[in-house]
Amino acid sequence: xxxxxxxxxxxxxxxxxxxxxxxxxxxxxxxxxxxxxxxxxxxxxxxxxxxxxxxxxxxxxxxxxxxxxxxxxxxxxxxxxxxxxxxxxxxxxxxxxxxxxxxxxxxxxxxxxxxxxxxxxxxxxxxxxxxxxxxxxxxxxxxxxxxxxxxxxxxxxxxxxxxxxxxxxxxxxxxxxxxxxxxxxxxxxxxxxxxxxxxxxxxxxxxxxxxxxxxxxxxxxxxxxxxxxxxxxxxxxxxxxxxxxxxx
Numbered sequence: 001x002x003x004x005x006x007x008x009x010x011x012x013x014x015x016x017x018x019x020x021x022x023x024x025x026x027x028x029x030x031x032x033x034x035x036x037x038x039x040x041x042x043x044x045x046x047x048x049x050x051x052x053x054x055x056x057x058x059x060x061x062x063x064x065x066x067x068x069x070x071x072x073x074x075x076x077x078x079x080x081x082x083x084x085x086x087x088x089x090x091x092x093x094x095x096x097x098x099x100x101x102x103x104x105x106x107x108x109x110x111x112x113x114x115x116x117x118x119x120x121x122x123x124x125x126x127x128x129x130x131x132x133x134x135x136x137x138x139x140x141x142x143x144x145x146x147x148x149x150x151x152x153x154x155x156x157x158x159x160x161x162x163x164x165x166x167x168x169x170x171x172x173x174x175x176x177x178x179x180x181x182x183x184x185x186x187x188x189x190x191x192x193x194x195x196x197x198x199x200x201x202x203x204x205x206x207x208x209x210x211x212x213x214x215x216x217x218x219x220x221x222x223x224x225x226x227x228x229x230x231x232x233x234x235x236x237x238x239x240x241x242x243x244x245x246x247x248x
Contacts (some may be wrong), residue, residue, distance in 0.1 A: 005030030013091030015042035017192030021217035027055030035059035064117030074124035097200035114158035181235040188242030
């Protein structure tokens with residue numbers, strides 16, 4: 001029997017890409033899904049598909065940049081299922097542009113979603129996980145959290161921050177004896193709607209060319225599933241997953 005069966009899993013950014021793929025994969029293993037994103041029609045569709053396949057899913061429209069909404073999401077999961085076993089901290093955006101173009105609004109959005117959103121989600125689930133002395137927090141960083149490249153400076157900065165947050169959380173919970181596992185997942189080029197968040201035409205053209213090698217989001221969903229499936233005394237802390245042909 002899968003170690004995932006009946007685990008309650010919150011997924012942010014569940015309306016598309018890696019979040020959607022992870023929801024379907026985990027539901028097929030018997031997890032109880034709490035789907036979160038801003039687009040309600042997408043969440044409704046995904047919930048319907050999971051339920052038609054025999055899975056269990058509920059959803060709540062949530063903006064990860066709102067600390068109050070993240071607290072409400074965690075409270076909703078606890079009310080409906082009585083516990084939170086796993087958080088898949090997946091919501092993120094990836095606008096790209098050289099710094100001299102001063103895309104200040106996009107910088108602010110990336111910091112709000114990619115860093116503060118991750119922290120708000122952790123803050124929302126950590127109290128109940130610590131109380132039950134078990135849990136698993138999976139943060140989606142990026143290969144950009146390991147490398148830096150022109151045009152992606154701010155995005156790389158946010159994803160480096162996610163890696164630092166993941167490792168700091170891992171150490172804190174390990175020394176506290178809470179049995180909370182932390183996994184940092186760093187995807188390379190993956191087919192998703194992330195490219196749509198870039199408004200700069202020059203950067204977008206380069207991204208479109210680079211992403212011709214992109215792998216399916218299902219590949220990352222399987223990696224997330226692998227991390228969750230491990231026995232409770234085993235923590236997969238870091239995974240970097242690139243297309244085989246990706247160099248950087």
